[in-house]
């Protein structure tokens with residue numbers, strides 16, 4: 392709940408402190424009233440395990456993360472209601488990068504604007520049709536925001552407006568740049584010409600979040616494509632092998648797309664038994680869980696499990712879960728025996 396609201400609004404610091412104190416009370420007293428008399432301070436408990444804590448998160452410290460997440464949502468989900476509302480009713484023509492931080496803006500919007508200096512290090516833009524990325528302020532070349540190199544006179548020297556998008560610097564599919572008259576302009580032009588000029592027929596520009604010091608949003612499971620929700624579930628060769636490997640044992644040709652797969656399971660009731668549909672649902676949920684867990688393990692702990700390891704883990708998870716289902720009356724086969732009848736371990 393805290394995460395949900397924090398993704399949308401700036402919440403008062405006192406709110407985070409209160410939730411932290413509720414968590415402390417729950418940990419020490421199994422209640423919500425007070426953690427008075429606790430032997431270890433909440434700050435120490437929230438330290439990482441290797442520093443002697445329990446590795447819990449202190450919500451107050453997460454406030455910046457929530458602010459970054461809001462800002463990231465604004466860039467990465469341009470069609471969301473919040474993004475469109477901010478663009479059309481708050482930022483107007485100045486856009487996110489140029490609007491002044493004034494008291495008339497809400498504290499939520501100001502909290503996003505305050506992060507502007509941090510963003511070039513964390514976010515970059517992959518140019519598609521060039522209609523969204525800011526030419527001067529977004530990081531879309533290898534040298535970061537061009538305004539930082541060109542300075543305030545840059546827009547005049549390069550004859551590109553300060554509020555221009557990347558597409559504005561092209562004409563008929565090529566870069567439209569005047570002769571470079573200074574070292575900085577030369578650096579900028581070299582960086583720009585290394586990038587394919589945008590074309591109106593391309594996909595929209597895409598914002599990427601930094602994953603490691605030198606990688607932006609590459610899929611950690613297959614390392615061959617950008618990680619998107621659509622790619623992970625289940626366009627990715629790693630995750631689709633798991634999902635399709637298990638699901639196809641119950642019904643042939645499972646689709647390699649999350650939404651299509653969900654619809655396929657729902658429509659399966661005409662073709663296969665109710666118990667088999669239940670099995671498919673369980674395989675679907677468990678695959679998503681394990682793929683997501685594996686993705687996080689690779690990013691946050693640098694520990695990776697092979698595809699066959701995930702196969703075994705999924706098999707184990709399914710057996711454990713199915714064991715808890717009783718046989719369907721009267722004395723029909725249990726879901727577990729149905730699973731054993733369908734699935735042959737590799």
Ligand SMILES: [Zn+2]
Pocket residue numbers: 610611612613614615616622623627628629
């Ligand atoms: Zn992948």
